[in-house]
Amino acid sequence: MSDIKTKLAPSRRKFLKTAAGAATLAATALHAPFVIAQRAKVKVGFLLPYTGTYTQLGIAITNAFKLYVQENAGKLAGREIEFVQVDSEANPAKAADNTNRLVNLEKVDVIVGPVHSGVAVSMVRVTRESGTLTLVANAGAGAVTGALCAPNVFRSSFTNWQPSYPMGKVLTDRGIKKAVTLAWKYGAGEEAIGGFTENFTQHGGAIVKDLWIPFPKVEFQSLLTEIASLKPEAVFVFFAGGGAVKLVKDYAAAGLRRSVPLFGSGFLTDGVLQAQGADAEGLETTLHYGDSLILPKNLAFREIYNKTYGRYPDVYAVQGYDAAQMLGVGLDAVRGDMKAMKPLIAAIEKAEIDSPRGKFTLSKAHNPVQDIYLRKAEGGENKVTGVAHKALADPAKGCKMA
Amino acid sequence: MDFATFLIQVLNGVQYGLLLFLIASGLTLIFGIMGVINLAHGSFYMVGAYLAFWLTGALGNFWLALPAGIALAALLGIALEWLLIRHLYRRDHLYQVLLTYGLILVFEELRSLAFGDDVHGLALPAPFGFSIPLTDTLSYPVYRLAISGICLALALGMYLLISRTRLGMMIRAGSVNRDMVQALGINIGLLYRLVFALGVALAAFAGMLAAPAASVFPGMGNQVLIISFVVIVIGGLGSIRGALVAALLIGLADVFGQVVFPQISGMTVYLVMAAVLLWRPRGLFGVA
Numbered sequence: 084m085s086d087i088k089t090k091l092a093p094s095r096r097k098f099l100k101t102a103a104g105a106a107t108l109a110a111t112a113l114h115a116p117f118v119i120a121q122r123a124k125v126k127v128g129f130l131l132p133y134t135g136t137y138t139q140l141g142i143a144i145t146n147a148f149k150l151y152v153q154e155n156a157g158k159l160a161g162r163e164i165e166f167v168q169v170d171s172e173a174n175p176a177k178a179a180d181n182t183n184r185l186v187n188l189e190k191v192d193v194i195v196g197p198v199h200s201g202v203a204v205s206m207v208r209v210t211r212e213s214g215t216l217t218l219v220a221n222a223g224a225g226a227v228t229g230a231l232c233a234p235n236v237f238r239s240s241f242t243n244w245q246p247s248y249p250m251g252k253v254l255t256d257r258g259i260k261k262a263v264t265l266a267w268k269y270g271a272g273e274e275a276i277g278g279f280t281e282n283f284t285q286h287g288g289a290i291v292k293d294l295w296i297p298f299p300k301v302e303f304q305s306l307l308t309e310i311a312s313l314k315p316e317a318v319f320v321f322f323a324g325g326g327a328v329k330l331v332k333d334y335a336a337a338g339l340r341r342s343v344p345l346f347g348s349g350f351l352t353d354g355v356l357q358a359q360g361a362d363a364e365g366l367e368t369t370l371h372y373g374d375s376l377i378l379p380k381n382l383a384f385r386e387i388y389n390k391t392y393g394r395y396p397d398v399y400a401v402q403g404y405d406a407a408q409m410l411g412v413g414l415d416a417v418r419g420d421m422k423a424m425k426p427l428i429a430a431i432e433k434a435e436i437d438s439p440r441g442k443f444t445l446s447k448a449h450n451p452v453q454d455i456y457l458r459k460a461e462g463g464e465n466k467v468t469g470v471a472h473k474a475l476a477d478p479a480k481g482c483k484m485a
Numbered sequence: 486m487d488f489a490t491f492l493i494q495v496l497n498g499v500q501y502g503l504l505l506f507l508i509a510s511g512l513t514l515i516f517g518i519m520g521v522i523n524l525a526h527g528s529f530y531m532v533g534a535y536l537a538f539w540l541t542g543a544l545g546n547f548w549l550a551l552p553a554g555i556a557l558a559a560l561l562g563i564a565l566e567w568l569l570i571r572h573l574y575r576r577d578h579l580y581q582v583l584l585t586y587g588l589i590l591v592f593e594e595l596r597s598l599a600f601g602d603d604v605h606g607l608a609l610p611a612p613f614g615f616s617i618p619l620t621d622t623l624s625y626p627v628y629r630l631a632i633s634g635i636c637l638a639l640a641l642g643m644y645l646l647i648s649r650t651r652l653g654m655m656i657r658a659g660s661v662n663r664d665m666v667q668a669l670g671i672n673i674g675l676l677y678r679l680v681f682a683l684g685v686a687l688a689a690f691a692g693m694l695a696a697p698a699a700s701v702f703p704g705m706g707n708q709v710l711i712i713s714f715v716v717i718v719i720g721g722l723g724s725i726r727g728a729l730v731a732a733l734l735i736g737l738a739d740v741f742g743q744v745v746f747p748q749i750s751g752m753t754v755y756l757v758m759a760a761v762l763l764w765r766p767r768g769l770f771g772v773a
Binding site: 134135136138139142268292293294295296297299300301302304305306307308309311312314324325328329332333336337338339342343354355357358359360 | 486487490493494497498500501590593594597601602603604605606608609616618620621622623624625626628629698699700701702703704705707708739740741743744747748750751
């Protein structure tokens with residue numbers, strides 16, 4: 084409190100002094116709201132899953148976001164930050180209501196979330212109207228930084244297309260020409276498979292068959308039988324969480340690992356390696372993060388996160404942390420004045436975010452332009468073995484932002 | 486699809502069907518015989534899986550964890566029936582829906598407090614932790630075949646219990662006319678408590694068997710709830726035989742739907758349900 088008073092006093096004195104000169108009236112008029120704004124806290128609303136299958140992801144994003152604020156003594160650009168949490172339940176049907184609650188009832192300055200792509204699409208439909216600064220910290224729905232893109236909507240994570248796309252060329256470089264794809268039949272699955280297929284076929288590969296399973300079903304036996312009878316040179320999959328665990332175990336139990344190598348986007352092995360055990364050993368995936376990245380920023384982040392929360396961060400935590408960094412960059416540029424939305428947005432657009440995943444910038448559609456790593460699961464860790472695609476930008480189909 | 490692949494897919498269908506029967510069997514008792522709409526069925530399945538995960542760690546052996554888990558689940562069933570469910574037998578189904586939906590939330594939250602929100606895996610128990618080669622590229626996990634065997638034995642056991650024993654006779658009579666059974670001097674309250682406990686134990690048992698084959702994760706119970714209702718509705722309420730036939734039908738429809746029509750594989754099961762209900766509105770073995 085005393086901290087704020089000492090800051091206020093000189094600016095008030097300055098106000099009285101400058102008010103005498105008519106020439107500086109305009110400047111003080113701009114300055115006055117800033118003084119008032121500095122007293123209030125910036126209200127950050129989390130729209131994340133705190134129950135259900137994605138709980139762990141919601142918690143990781145929240146924790147990491149708070150960690151960044153905590154590292155800056157609870158303030159960004161001199162303004163204290165307060166948090167409101169709303170459980171999205173990863174339920175698209177409730178997403179519009181939940182977003183409205185945060186925007187209209189809680190009157191938050193910033194919305195951070197969600198995990199589920201369906202929730203993200205509904206959420207962004209609301210916030211692009213309200214103009215609330217929106218930081219998407221996971222959901223990869225292409226539309227959020229595509230057809231629905233908006234000046235006030237940023238993403239700190241990825242598009243579903245992004246982590247899958249580089250694997251196409253990784254496979255053709257190894258002489259693999261015939262692949263089968265397998266994924267959950269829903270938005271994220273289709274976009275991920277689309278990304279892989281695009282790059283794979285561009286480089287001379289052919290998809291033998293696209294196999295689908297309804298989300299979130301995990302009964303794979305018939306599909307594995309189909310793969311065994313098609314005998315492709317490789318299988319590319321998109322699964323996460325419990326489904327990823329079951330697929331990797333079933334794939335190994337079906338004896339397919341010996342004859343048909345399995346590849347996937349990194350969600351296949353992220354946060355679930357422990358549960359997959361020996362069956363995941365040697366699996367290669369592509370993602371915008373890897374636990375073992377030897378970057379000073381990553382090492383420092385992993386250490387402090389572990390010290391604070393008693394566990395090592397995953398890719399979701401990195402995305403939450405970077406959402407906070409992006410807010411920090413924006414607020415710094417306008418000295419904490421959330422009302423100055425235009426310069427705030429411009430600052431984030433121009434920023435280079437020093438992320439634990441490596442530095443990234445934002446595309447015109449406000450999605451990270453980032454390196455996608457090739458990783459190999461070894462001894463319970465996703466070891467980075469190389470960069471599968473340098474500074475990859477999502478094509479942002481349908482984004483018409485001035 | 487060559488003939489060998491076709492046969493393997495039939496095996497997959499039967500195997501999945503038997504697993505579905507195991508999952509739905511507890512619901513057949515509670516919904517089909519007691520007439521209680523139990524949305525928490527999936528939660529009991531999840532409780533079983535987490536019990537298997539926890540007890541296997543604590544006791545050091547999956548086969549020791551199994552009976553201990555079943556006993557704990559049955560106790561849970563008795564406690565829930567005594568505390569909550571028995572007050573709702575004479576109420577409208579809506580009350581039961583509300584209560585058991587509340588139970589889903591309570592169990593999810595308790596699970597989160599007790600075990601956290603991570604995905605956990607459980608090693609395949611000896612001596613079934615291997616696969617047998619079927620073709621040059623495909624092997625079949627023996628544990629899945631073992632589950633099928635257990636499911637068949639369970640189906641037979643339940644059939645005998647319900648249709649051949651005195652207890653089964655009382656259960657069937659109680660499902661038709663509660664008051665008359667009570668007037669005949671049978672303790673219907675105790676009988677229902679036993680049936681409910683058996684239903685919970687069966688759901689948990691299914692979860693325990695599934696834990697090593699799948700994994701143990703938040704929200705796993707919700708995935709099995711709807712398909713369980715589909716199985717018993719197709720089979721006809723209260724019919725064990727119907728549930729078995731329906732489960733096999735769904736298993737085969739699902740397997741071939743997924744391979745032959747991958748684009749609409751999410752619908753095949755429900756198309757089968759719609760077709761069966763148009764043909765026989767009370768299900769395959771439902772009594773008019």
